[in-house]
Amino acid sequence: MQSSAPALAQMADDEQHSATELVEVLHHTTAVRAAADYRMLQAASLIHDEREQDHLVRLAAELGEQSTSLANLERLAQRAAAGDNPRARFGPTGLEAAIAEVGAALTVPPARAREFIEAGSVLRHQLPFVGATLGTGRIDLHRFLAVVRRTALCTPEKLDLLDKIIAADIETREPMSMTRFLAMIDKHIATHDPAATRRRRELVDSDRNISVRPDRHTPGQSRIGGSLPAEHAAAIDARLTAMAVGVHGDDPRTAAQRRADALVALANGAGALDCRCETCTPSPDGADIDPADVDSTDVDSTDSDPADSGTGVDVVPADSPCAPRATFHIVVNLSSLLGLDDDPAFLDGQGILDADTARRLVAEARRRYVRPDVVAEPQSIDRYAPSKKLADQVRSGELCCSFPGCNNSAFHADVDHDIPFAQGGRTDPRNLKPLCRFHHRIKTFAAGWRDYHDPLGEVFFQSPTGHTYLGNAFTGHDLFASVTRTTRPPDDPARQRIDTLRTRRATSIKRADKRAMDRWNAENPPPF
Ligand SMILES: [Zn+2]
Ligand SMILES: [Zn+2]
Known part of the structure; x- marks a missing residue:
């Protein structure tokens, strides 16, 4: 406001x-x-x-x-x-x-x-x-x-x-x-x-380019930087993350180190990151572990029950997770996907994509279909965790974290209950919104923040100082022309109530603006 x-x-x-x-x-x-x-x-x-x-x-x-x-x-x-x-x-x-x-x-x-x-x-x-x-x-x-x-x-x-x-x-x-x-x-x-x-570190800042140069301040270290069109950068980002999480949980490297190693693996022509957990890289002194025994292609040669095998080593399952797929999220209208129209798509974490680029990216992707107007099934309303489909519906409608001003990705955000589940809040789109981890913690633990959905799906936040902000002034419902924000008819009582509230609020804002303008003009006379 x-x-x-x-x-x-x-x-x-x-x-x-x-x-x-x-x-x-x-x-x-x-x-x-x-x-x-x-x-x-x-x-x-x-x-x-x-x-x-x-x-x-x-x-x-x-x-x-x-x-x-x-x-x-x-x-x-x-x-x-x-x-x-x-x-x-x-x-x-x-x-x-x-x-x-x-x-x-x-x-x-x-x-x-x-x-x-x-x-x-x-x-x-x-x-x-x-x-x-x-x-x-x-x-x-x-x-x-x-x-x-x-x-x-x-x-x-x-x-x-x-x-x-x-x-x-x-x-x-x-x-x-x-x-x-x-x-x-x-x-x-x-x-x-x-x-x-x-x-001080040197910053790379220019148009589309990738640079690899020695770090002048840290001998032996090099810096990689660059600027790319959003969809290419997102593809690299998603691929590195997918490769980094594709190894076993026991891998001793940090997520940041695994991402760096993933880039090197890509440069060497590998599609996956070699896992460095004990199972995948037995230590030289662990003489009783034969590398062949833990090779994922050779599972049958080892004892199927590691507890009885005496080595205490888990066997890499045949469907090893070390075969990552890059994941990024594009929200696109089905009609645009089918070529019936050229509405833009939304690439999570990046922004708008033109329809042609979106169709190309989505061509071989796994798709999930979401009906924006569907409310949760009765059996899921009383469950705390939203179903995958419901979470997708909530996230794809909101474009990013719904806290005012925040740009964080919707698909990496938590799905938050306005009215906490423990206090009777339903697991229903009208009570759910994406909040990034930072703002989820703020809402949950910081004193004085309140938030609520109005019946038209607008998410309001009230700050500890009593100021009110609309968190989702532009959503997927505005982006995709064919998606209606609500199935309520124009003469629905709830809609009329909101309209009255809006008019009242707009009038009081206008009066406050007028006062602020007069005050400002008095304090800041023009130079002539
Ligand atoms: Zn491993
Ligand atoms: Zn946020």
């Missing part, structure tokens, strides 16, 4: 202005935006402060401590960090709670919200002088965030010095292009904190 741009009256006047005056308008709007961004970062950081306090107070309450003196709170925080309290380990921290609220208010994903919160803290505590140049419009948000990122590896003492030096350079020079600006920042860092420069 956001107020619309408050300067509508001024914008209408712009039609009458000359180019000279309009350039003044550009200067004015740039300065106002920078000042607003300064305030936005500060607000994000202050919300975080408040949520950290709440978190400590809640910990104190849960640990049964009466006093909330600062020393006591710090002691509690230490105990919590040491694992005293399960919520401290598994529930949201003050930072996570703040990320959810800032993300919802600004409609940005968690990573972006976190960047703002952390930049706000840097602005207030570490780089106040550079921050002031943002507040006065000498630099913009983009440049301030660049300073924050580039100085992230500097020590606190060096930051104090760099803050003053960089701010002085910004104040005494005319505005400069990003390339010059970054060169200026990097030169100061290299001069005053060379260790930070050495630690």
Whole structure:
């Protein structure tokens, strides 16, 4: 729920202005935006402060401590960090709670919200002088965030010095292009904190390409980077994941390492990753294990019951999981698949695909058919876990995590009950939505978040501060023209009730917007 741009009256006047005056308008709007961004970062950081306090107070309450003196709170925080309290380990921290609220208010994903919160803290505590140049419009948000990122590896003492030096350079020079600006920042860092420069990693950032180059900062290590069309990147991503999970659970490598090994296997022409669990790679001193005995093509030569075989080694089953299929999820209308229309498809985690590309990708894929208008069968409503088909229906309708601002993939998200199952919530599409793991935890454990479906399938979230956000303003129902959002007729009482509520809300928003606009205009007079 956001107020619309408050300067509508001024914008209408712009039609009458000359180019000279309009350039003044550009200067004015740039300065106002920078000042607003300064305030936005500060607000994000202050919300975080408040949520950290709440978190400590809640910990104190849960640990049964009466006093909330600062020393006591710090002691509690230490105990919590040491694992005293399960919520401290598994529930949201003050930072996570703040990320959810800032993300919802600004409609940005968690990573972006976190960047703002952390930049706000840097602005207030570490780089106040550079921050002031943002507040006065000498630099913009983009440049301030660049300073924050580039100085992230500097020590606190060096930051104090760099803050003053960089701010002085910004104040005494005319505005400069990003390339010059970054060169200026990097030169100061290299001069005053060379260790930070050495630690910094190089980023690859350009159009379609794959680069393999030695890591200048870590001998013996190379970096692979690149940019690709979304469908190709998704195919590689899905293939690497499929190969990485295709080995046995005992494989000692981390998921990240297995993905890296999978890429090397692909380069060597292999379609699967060799498993490194003890069964698949017997140690040389395990003399009683003959590699042939555990070869998946030779299962019959070993004792069929490993418990009796005396080796204590599991046999690789004939249908070894080490034969992965790449999996990615495309939601496409059946009519488009059949070539009856060219509606776009949606590639989970990436975005819209044109119908031709979708048909090509789906040609050999396994398909699951979902009827968007079907409600759950009575026997599944009272089961906690939704059926595969029901989960698909919920996910394909929502495109991504349904928390406001979040972009996380719907098919890797949890399927969440609005009204918890334990409190009588049904396992029914009208009570289910995809929530990524982060936001599922926020909703479940963070204090003060509420969420509900209205009868038309819109998912509303109410934040701890009482603000309400619509989580799914655009869904598969909007994407696929032939899919209706609801089977309710236009004169259905539920629909009329919603329409009344909407009108009432829109009117009050309009009034609030008008007030905000008047206030803003009074505080920000035009430059002429
Ligand atoms: Zn194995
Ligand atoms: Zn999410």
